[in-house]
Amino acid sequence: MNPLSKNRRRAYLLFFSVVFVICVPIFILYAKGYRFDIxxxxxxxxxxxxxxxxxxxxxxxxxxxxxxRKTSIIQKSVFVQSLKPGTYQISVSKDxxxxxxxxxxxxxxxxxxxRSFSLKTEPVLTEITKNLxxxxxxxTSSSKVAVKNPEYVLINALFATSTQKALxxxxxxxxxxxxxxxxxxxxxxxSIPNYFCESSVCKLEIIINSDTDVTSFDFFPGRDDxxxxxxxxxxxxxxxxxxxxxxxxxxxxxxxxDFRVKDGSEIYLKKDxxxxxxxx
Amino acid sequence: xxxxxxxxxxxxxxxxLSGRDRVxxxxxxxxxxxxxxxxxxLVIFLSIFAPIAAAYFIIAFDIYWLLKTIYxxxxxxxxxxxLKHNMQTDWQALVSNLKxxxxxxxxxxxxxxxxxxxxxxxxxxxxxxxxxxKKFAIVLAGEERAGIDARELSKExxxxxxxxxxxxxxxxxxxDVKGELxxxxxxxxxxxxEARKLVLDKNNIPYEHVIVSVFDVDTVVYTxxxxxxxxxxxxxxxxxxxxxxxxxxxxxxIWQAPALSRVVAGSSTFxxxxxxxxxxxLATFSSHSVAFKSLYEVGYWQKNVVSExxxxxxxxxxxxxxxxxxxxISYPVSMDANLAPTFFGTVVQVYKQLRRWTYxxxxxxxxxxxxxxxxxxPFWTKFKTTLVxxxxxxxxxxxxxxxxxxxxxxxxxxxxxxxxxxxxxNLPILTRNIMIVAMLGLIMSSIIFMAFLPVRPKNKGxxxxxxxxxxxxxxxxxxxxxxxxxxxxxxxxxxxxxxxGFWVTPKHRK
Numbered sequence: 139m140n141p142l143s144k145n146r147r148r149a150y151l152l153f154f155s156v157v158f159v160i161c162v163p164i165f166i167l168y169a170k171g172y173r174f175d176i177x178x179x180x181x182x183x184x185x186x187x188x189x190x191x192x193x194x195x196x197x198x199x200x201x202x203x204x205x206x207r208k209t210s211i212i213q214k215s216v217f218v219q220s221l222k223p224g225t226y227q228i229s230v231s232k233d234x235x236x237x238x239x240x241x242x243x244x245x246x247x248x249x250x251x252x253r254s255f256s257l258k259t260e261p262v263l264t265e266i267t268k269n270l271x272x273x274x275x276x277x278t279s280s281s282k283v284a285v286k287n288p289e290y291v292l293i294n295a296l297f298a299t300s301t302q303k304a305l306x307x308x309x310x311x312x313x314x315x316x317x318x319x320x321x322x323x324x325x326x327x328x329s330i331p332n333y334f335c336e337s338s339v340c341k342l343e344i345i346i347n348s349d350t351d352v353t354s355f356d357f358f359p360g361r362d363d364x365x366x367x368x369x370x371x372x373x374x375x376x377x378x379x380x381x382x383x384x385x386x387x388x389x390x391x392x393x394x395x396d397f398r399v400k401d402g403s404e405i406y407l408k409k410d411x412x413x414x415x416x417x418x
Numbered sequence: 419x420x421x422x423x424x425x426x427x428x429x430x431x432x433x434x435l436s437g438r439d440r441v442x443x444x445x446x447x448x449x450x451x452x453x454x455x456x457x458x459x460l461v462i463f464l465s466i467f468a469p470i471a472a473a474y475f476i477i478a479f480d481i482y483w484l485l486k487t488i489y490x491x492x493x494x495x496x497x498x499x500x501l502k503h504n505m506q507t508d509w510q511a512l513v514s515n516l517k518x519x520x521x522x523x524x525x526x527x528x529x530x531x532x533x534x535x536x537x538x539x540x541x542x543x544x545x546x547x548x549x550x551x552k553k554f555a556i557v558l559a560g561e562e563r564a565g566i567d568a569r570e571l572s573k574e575x576x577x578x579x580x581x582x583x584x585x586x587x588x589x590x591x592x593x594d595v596k597g598e599l600x601x602x603x604x605x606x607x608x609x610x611x612e613a614r615k616l617v618l619d620k621n622n623i624p625y626e627h628v629i630v631s632v633f634d635v636d637t638v639v640y641t642x643x644x645x646x647x648x649x650x651x652x653x654x655x656x657x658x659x660x661x662x663x664x665x666x667x668x669x670x671x672i673w674q675a676p677a678l679s680r681v682v683a684g685s686s687t688f689x690x691x692x693x694x695x696x697x698x699x700l701a702t703f704s705s706h707s708v709a710f711k712s713l714y715e716v717g718y719w720q721k722n723v724v725s726e727x728x729x730x731x732x733x734x735x736x737x738x739x740x741x742x743x744x745x746x747i748s749y750p751v752s753m754d755a756n757l758a759p760t761f762f763g764t765v766v767q768v769y770k771q772l773r774r775w776t777y778x779x780x781x782x783x784x785x786x787x788x789x790x791x792x793x794x795x796p797f798w799t800k801f802k803t804t805l806v807x808x809x810x811x812x813x814x815x816x817x818x819x820x821x822x823x824x825x826x827x828x829x830x831x832x833x834x835x836x837x838x839x840x841x842x843x844n845l846p847i848l849t850r851n852i853m854i855v856a857m858l859g860l861i862m863s864s865i866i867f868m869a870f871l872p873v874r875p876k877n878k879g880x881x882x883x884x885x886x887x888x889x890x891x892x893x894x895x896x897x898x899x900x901x902x903x904x905x906x907x908x909x910x911x912x913x914x915x916x917x918x919g920f921w922v923t924p925k926h927r928k
Contacts, residue, residue, distance in 0.1 A: 139503040142496050142695045154485045162478045169848055171840035187840050247840050328834050
C-alpha cells in the first residue's frame with residue numbers, strides 16, 4: 139500500500155488553504171458583530187450586543203418582551219448579540235422581587251452592559267430588641283432587672299453618628315448638594331464604569347433623580363453602582379446608571395425611617411427607638 | 419571538498435568552532451528560542467497595546483490550527499490503514515521473490531543501566547523474528563561508566579543468546595573520552611566500529627550488504643520487521659540514499675503506565691504516523707535502520723550531541739548534498755512508555771524525556787549552518803527544508819500555548835475600551851468552540867490507539883480499557899505541559915548556551 143501521493147496531499151493543502159483564506163475574514167467579521175441581513179438582499183450589516191448581569195439565580199431576563207434567559211447558579215448573566223443598532227427594553231423579574239426595567243441603546247460592534255438589581259417586594263425586617271429579656275423594649279416590672287441587648291446598643295450608637303455629605307468608593311465620589319445626589323467619576327478614563335458612557339461618549343457626572351430631598355445616603359453593600367437613599371417617604375435603593383430613568387426600589391416605605399450600613403455589609407433601619415436588621 | 423571532510427561536519431555546538439563560524443553558529447543556536455519567545459511576547463504585547471489586532475491574529479490562528487488538525491488527521495488515518503496493511507502483509511513471501519541471502523542485519527543495542535528484564539525482552543523478540551538469525555550480528559553495547567553490573571549483564575546475555583544469532587558481540591564503551599558527550603551516540607559509534615573490525619572485516623562481509631538497525635534497548639521488534647526492512651532495502655532504487663523509519667509504539671508496558679504517560683506516548687506515535695505520510699518532513703527518530711555503507715561513509719553517529727538519532731540523518735543529508743531522505747516503512751517497533759515507581763516520578767520522567775526529544779532543536783543550527791557552508795545543495799532544497807524545520811520547532815513550542823492559554827489574553831489585558839466590543843465577547847466563545855471541534859478529532863485518536871493495544875492483562879479490569887479511551891481528554895493539558903513547555907525549555911537552554919547532556923530515560927517495568 140502506497141503512502142498518500144504528493145498530488146493528493148497537494149490537493150488537500152490547496153483545499154485547506156482556500157478554506158483558511160475564506161474563513162478568516164468571515165470569522166473575524168462575525169466576531170466583530172457583522173451579520174448577513176436576509177431582509178436586505180443578504181447585505182452585510184453591523185450589529186451590537188447586550189450584556190446583562192443579574193447577580194441572582196432564578197431570574198428571568200427579557201429583551202423587548204422576549205425572554206432570553208432564566209438565570210441559574212452558574213450563569214447569572216446573559217450576552218445577547220446580533221442586535222441591530224437601536225433602543226431595547228430590558229426587563230429583569232422574579233416572583234416576590236421588584237422588577238428592574240431599563241431602556242438601553244445598542245451600538246454597532248459594541249456591547250452595552252448593564253447590571254440589574256432586584257430587591258424583595260417586601261424585604262424582611264427583623265427587630266433587634268432593646269433588652270434581652272423583653273420582646274418590646276419597654277420598661278419591665280420592678281421585680282425584673284432589664285438586661286440591655288449589646289447588639290442594640292452597638293447599632294443604636296451607629297445611628298447616633300451623623301451621616302456624611304460626601305462618600306467615595308473606588309474613584310466614585312457621591313456628594314449630597316442641597317438634597318440632590320451628584321455622582322462623579324474621579325478615576326482614569328480607561329477604567330470608567332460603563333454606565334457613565336454610551337458608546338464611546340462618556341460623562342463624568344450623574345445626578346440621582348429623586349422626588350424629594352435626600353436626607354442621607356450610603357453605598358449599597360457590595361455594589362458601587364447602587365446607593366441607599368433616605369427620602370421623606372421611605373428608604374430606597376437607587377442605581378447610579380442614568381442611561382434611562384434610574385431604577386429605584388424600596389427597602390421600606392413610610393416616614394420616619396433612618397438607615398445605616400454597618401461594616402459595608404449589613405443594613406439596619408431605625409424608626410423612633412426601634413431598630414431592624416434588613417434581609418433583602 | 420566534500421562536506422563530510424570539512425572541520426565543521428561533526429560540529430556539536432558553537433564552541434566547537436572559532437572566529438566568524440562560531441558567531442554564525444551561535445546566532446543560529448539563539449534563533450529558534452528567540453523566534454518562539456518573540457511570538458509569545460508579541461501576542462502578549464499586542465494584547466495590551468493593540469488588542470483588536472491580537473484578537474484578529476488569534477482568530478486566524480485558531481482557524482489555522484483547526485484546519486491543520488484536520489489536515490494532519492487525514493494523514494494519520496491513511497497511515498493507520500497502511501500500518502494495518504503492512505502488519506498483515508506476508509513479507510516473507512515478498513522477500514523470497516528477491517535475492518536476499520547476502521543481506522546481513524547488524525543490530526546495535528546500546529544500553530546503560532537498564533535491567534536484565536528489559537535487555538532480555540529485546541533479545542527474545544529478536545530471536546522470535548521471522549528471519550534467518552544466522553544473518554544477524556547483534557552488538558550489545560554497554561557503558562564502562564555503568565559499572566561492573568553492565569558488564570556482567572552483557573556476559574550473561576552472550577552466554578544465553580550468543581548461539582542463537584550468526585554473530586554476537588558485546589562491547590564496553592570507555593568512559594570519559596575527551597570530546598565525547600556521554601550518551602547513546604558515542605556508545606553506538608564505538609560499538610559499530612568494533613563490529614566493523616571484529617565482525618564485518620573478519621568475516622569478509624561487504625559493507626554494502628549490511629543493514630544497521632540501531633535500537634533503544636527497550637525496543638521489542640514485531641516479527642516481520644527485518645523482512646519488511648530487507649524488502650524496502652532491496653526494492654528501493656537507491657538504498658544508500660535513504661534511512662528506514664518504523665513507527666514507534668510504546669506498547670511494552672502500556673497497561674502499567676499511568677494515563678498521563680500513555681497519552682504522551684500515544685501522541686508521539688500519532689505524530690510519527692502523520693510524518694510517515696509526509697516523508698519530506700521526516701528525520702530519523704529513535705529506533706531505525708540504515709545502510710552500513712552510508713553510516714561508514716560519514717563516520718557513524720556524532721559523539722558530541724544529544725539527538726544523535728536525528729542528527730545522523732542530517733549528517734547524511736548534508737554529506738550527500740541534500741540527496742538523502744527517510745523512507746517511512748509504516749511498520750511498528752514497540753518500546754516502553756515512561757513509567758517510574760511513583761506517579762510523580764513518572765511525571766518528571768515524561769517531562770525530561772520530552773525535553774530531550776525536543777532538544778532535537780540543536781539540529782536546526784547544524785542544518786542551517788550546513789546550508790550556508792555547502793553550496794552544492796540546491797537552493798530550493800535549502801529553502802523548503804529551512805521552512806519545514808523552523809515551522810516544526812516554532813509550532814511545537816508556541817502553538818499549544820497560543821491555543822490553550824493565550825486565546826483569552828486580549829480580554830484580560832485589552833483594557834476597558836476593547837472589553838466593551840462584540841469582538842472581545844466573541845473571542846473566548848470562538849476560541850472555545852474551535853477547540854471543541856478540534857478535540858472531536860481525539861475520538862479518532864482513541865479508536866486508533868485502541869486498535870494497536872496489546873491484549874489486556876488478566877490482572878487489569880474493564881475500567882482499564884475504559885480509561886484507555888477516557889485518557890484523551892488530557893490532551894489539552896499534555897500538549898502544553900509535556901509538549902510546548904519542554905520544547906520551550908529546550909530552546910531556551912540552547913538560546914542561552916546552557917547545553918543539555920544526554921539524559922537516559924530509566925526503564926521501569928511493574
